[in-house]
Amino acid sequence: MSTPPPVPALPPVPSAPPVPSAVPMPPEAVAAEPVPQAAPPPSSPDPFAIVADAVDGLREEMAALGDQFRRRLLNDREGRRGLDELRAELDHTRKAAEGRLMQPLLYDLVLLLDRIDRHPGIDGGFADSVGAELLTVLEKYGMTRIPVAAGRFDPGHQEAVGTVPAPRPELAGEVAEVVRHGYRVGERVVRPQQVRVHAAP
Template sequence: MGKKDKSETIKDTEVNETSNQDTQVEEISVEEQLKEELAKEKDKFLRLFAEFENYKRRTSKERIDLFKTASEDVMLAMLPVLDDFERALAHIEDDKEAEELRKGVLLIYNKLLTTLNQKGLEKLEVNAGDVFDADIHEAITQIPAPTDDLKGKIVDVVEKGYKLGEKVIRFPKVVIGQ
């Protein structure tokens, strides 16, 4: 029985050492698992935070753009009135007897134009002889160029163009020489 007791004691010691190692392995693996979960949660938090910051930036930019162009419909409705004023002024200039009428119409036109400019409306400057650019101009028709230097260039401006802030709300309508 002496031999059995020694062998049983040795086996019990080996089992205890093995269970201690298993416990340490389990403790390490639990600790590693917790670290991994913490790292995943940190990553998830950082991504969510970045996404939220991008959302705030985007909505802020959209809000600013909306305020800049909120009056676009009103401006588009007022452009034909500006065109009519310009046609009236051109017609009145021909009539020398209507000098007082021309002054009154010019006064109202300038007041309207000043008010619209204060709200962000800008005229796109286009003149006969300028190079045609499809990104900026709207070609209505092409006619034979009166001179060779007007080929591919603007011959006449039919309707003026306007922009509100940085956005073009009406492209200038032009005639191109071919």
């Protein structure tokens, strides 16, 4: 019977380095070491601070809206003022143009009325009715007849074309009769009223 081969020897296991023994720490070093502290719990938000911030935001927003409103109101007023001025200017120009166009025709109608006034009551009153219609047309375009009124002579809208002996001294200077009617447009006299005036005897 054969002998088994010899088992080779294993290499030696290196020994672990020696563990140093714990060195005791002096008591003062242990006391100086900081002790970790727990974090404070999160604080809840202050409701009064939230409301105050919201009120401040609303105030700023209201102030901005107020400024915007004032600017728009000012712009609207300026625009309205400019529009009113333009309308007034256009109206004045329109009336002036109408006056220049209509004035010759209105004067011709006034002369026609003078002819009718010189022959009252002819044709059974037909001429009088035509005269009344012509006066209506004149008034439609702003020309009115100066009313006949007794009283003192007024050179502002009357023209003296003759005198009549006054039956009484106190009537001197007063209108005796209207010779020809006068006309005006608004307050402007376009033709004075021709009258005879009482003169002292």
